[in-house]
Amino acid sequence: MADDNDGRGYPEPRFDVPTSRATSRRQFIKGVIASGAAVSSAGYLFTIAGCSREQGAARGIERMLQLNVNGQMRTVDVLPNETLAMTLRYKLGLTGTKLGCDRGECGACTVLIDDVNHYSCSTLTHAVRNAKITTIEGLEGPNGELHPVQQAMIDELGPQCGFCTPGQIMSAVALLKANPKPTRDEARHALSGNLCRCGAYDNYLNAVMRAAGSGENVSRA
Amino acid sequence: MSRDMMPAFELYQPDTVKGAVDLLGKFGKEGWAVAGGNDSLDWFKDRIKRPKYVVDLSGIGELKGIRESSDGGVEIGALTTLTDVERNSLIQGRYKVLADAARRVASPQIRNSGTIGGNVCQDARCWYYRYGVNCYRAGGNRCYADTPEGQNREHCLWGADRCIAVSPSDTAPALVALDAKMVVLGPKGERVVGAEDFFIGPNVDITRMTSLEKGDVLTAIRLPAEWSGARFYFEKVADRNTWDFPLVNIAAAMHVSGAAGSEKIDKIRIAAGAVQCVPRRLTAVEQVVAGQPKTADTAMLAGRSAVNGATPRNFNHFKIPLLQNLVTRAIRDA
Numbered sequence: 339m340a341d342d343n344d345g346r347g348y349p350e351p352r353f354d355v356p357t358s359r360a361t362s363r364r365q366f367i368k369g370v371i372a373s374g375a376a377v378s379s380a381g382y383l384f385t386i387a388g389c390s391r392e393q394g395a396a397r398g399i400e401r402m403l404q405l406n407v408n409g410q411m412r413t414v415d416v417l418p419n420e421t422l423a424m425t426l427r428y429k430l431g432l433t434g435t436k437l438g439c440d441r442g443e444c445g446a447c448t449v450l451i452d453d454v455n456h457y458s459c460s461t462l463t464h465a466v467r468n469a470k471i472t473t474i475e476g477l478e479g480p481n482g483e484l485h486p487v488q489q490a491m492i493d494e495l496g497p498q499c500g501f502c503t504p505g506q507i508m509s510a511v512a513l514l515k516a517n518p519k520p521t522r523d524e525a526r527h528a529l530s531g532n533l534c535r536c537g538a539y540d541n542y543l544n545a546v547m548r549a550a551g552s553g554e555n556v557s558r559a
Numbered sequence: 560m561s562r563d564m565m566p567a568f569e570l571y572q573p574d575t576v577k578g579a580v581d582l583l584g585k586f587g588k589e590g591w592a593v594a595g596g597n598d599s600l601d602w603f604k605d606r607i608k609r610p611k612y613v614v615d616l617s618g619i620g621e622l623k624g625i626r627e628s629s630d631g632g633v634e635i636g637a638l639t640t641l642t643d644v645e646r647n648s649l650i651q652g653r654y655k656v657l658a659d660a661a662r663r664v665a666s667p668q669i670r671n672s673g674t675i676g677g678n679v680c681q682d683a684r685c686w687y688y689r690y691g692v693n694c695y696r697a698g699g700n701r702c703y704a705d706t707p708e709g710q711n712r713e714h715c716l717w718g719a720d721r722c723i724a725v726s727p728s729d730t731a732p733a734l735v736a737l738d739a740k741m742v743v744l745g746p747k748g749e750r751v752v753g754a755e756d757f758f759i760g761p762n763v764d765i766t767r768m769t770s771l772e773k774g775d776v777l778t779a780i781r782l783p784a785e786w787s788g789a790r791f792y793f794e795k796v797a798d799r800n801t802w803d804f805p806l807v808n809i810a811a812a813m814h815v816s817g818a819a820g821s822e823k824i825d826k827i828r829i830a831a832g833a834v835q836c837v838p839r840r841l842t843a844v845e846q847v848v849a850g851q852p853k854t855a856d857t858a859m860l861a862g863r864s865a866v867n868g869a870t871p872r873n874f875n876h877f878k879i880p881l882l883q884n885l886v887t888r889a890i891r892d893a
Binding site: 399417418419420421442443462509 | 562564565566567568569570571572593596597600601603604612613615617618642665666667668669671672800801802
């Protein structure tokens, strides 16, 4: 115990993350992203490295699956240990879904699974193979027009830095699907699983209430 | 800080609970059952638990749903999400204490995927243990929380036995208050365990929080008719209203008689979470208040009797008056 203690009172945790993978990781990401998808996340904090294609040759499940994402059936090769956030961002190029904590503690990765909001970082992709998945990219109308919640976010100056906004919007959309006329308290409760480090909570709530059409509740107090 | 995805494992997705039990029995110590994944995936991502075989229970339809049982009680499938428990009309109408407890778990998204089975089977949340240190609970020979500098404001008041972690569940105290029965299917067949016996402390097995053995699956939770429609109280105090585990929570079920204003407590079960490694049934309180008028005096006495024998750590003295006040409110306001 003395060796690994360093006077901290507890030893270094036994993480064994390899350190010199930058190149292969980048190539790996490029190699697996679906063709045509724009990717600007090579320097992103969370990576899919550590799992080469050869690795994890599962006997349990079939890795190739058809995933219903934003109304399209997408064929994708999914590792057994892959989260939905990883699949969406790095296999399907849907980088509107953000990864904040990767622990279900921030809400940036929120997507809809069968119209219910979930943390995609804490969902195994294989567990939702038969579900309907909606990401922020799937909210736009047929001619690219913004979803009413997105438009309301702009009108109410909802986001500041914007990183948590896709997750906030997905939770708001899930709320309005289940409860089209929420009270402000109901909306606050529904969005309580999405952190905003800028503290723009009231602006987000104003936007949700505006989108719900309850003008009288959209006070800027 | 860059982080890679969780290490590889083989994934199995059985359709039936029998299939899951067979797989888990076959994999033994190298197997791991996942329900909602909110506890399991964190362990995997941190590379602290590295099972070779993961059995995903989420596709097993027979483990989901809430149904009336023939004896007038209610049976909840272990894979029922906390959101479904919270919103179900049977639970809201007859066992509101459980609906209220489910509503206070973590965050909306976690309740949408997290299951009631997972909520009661989740592992200890002691941050030293979760950090991957070689503590007693992890199979080592030391507790890092129970030291002069150990940060233990979230730890136990009772039942310390080398480990001082607490039961982190919000629904577990409600299930103990309701005298729920836990249905477990294992390699040797089915058994039914009372909620109080389902949870175990470090004195029984320091590496587990429940009486589940490797290969066992919690399949259902039965709420007895006896407490259907009783008077209930649930309250949770946590640092934040979302996400955080309880500093203390309290769940009570009682039968009262008499007219409003002169009510008498006929029978009561009351349990507190986050004060011991298991949900702590407050038998002293039950004895003090049973048969007594439901008054402010009785409630005060109940609060005081709840904390007898509490042994605080360096940083969790605040839990004693907190528990005392929660018990007082439970008796007064139920």
